[in-house]
Amino acid sequence: MSLKLLKSTLTVGGMTLVSRITGLIRDIAFAQFLGSGLMADAFFVAFRIPNFFRRIFAEGAFSAGFVPVYAEYESSYSEHQVRAFLDLMAGRFGLVLLVLTLLGVVGAPGLVSVIAPGFEDNSEKYHATVV
Structure with missing residues (x-):
């Protein structure tokens, strides 16, 4: 696997992880404020x-x-x-x-x-x- 492909894969994977974590925080905030x-x-x-x-x-x-x-x-x-x-x-x-x-x-x-x-x-x- 080339270094560029590995870097791109890690970037996409990392951003997906950040997206999932912020989505969890969003859902917790909805539950807290909207019930x-x-x-x-x-x-x-x-x-x-x-x-x-x-x-x-x-x-x-x-x-x-x-x-x-x-x-x-x-x-x-x-x-x-x-x-x-x-x-x-x-x-x-x-x-x-x-x-x-x-x-x-x-x-x-x-x-x-x-x-x-x-x-x-x-x-x-x-x-x-x-x-």
């Missing part, structure tokens, strides 16, 4: 959609599709053309996320009805989630 009641339910339902998009765009299909295209672009074109491509993609990505965010804000009541249908019966949970 297991109304506010915790509202919080977790409200964050289902953003977490779904995070998984797709940051950890999933978008990365799997974009990285090979970027690598191909980087090996075939000049640094200026690669920068222009990245600027174009970042602008389009930002625009798509802006539109999805606005749709989510406007459609929050409908989204809550779909994601957590039982919340409609409990107006306090429903309003805490929508707001």
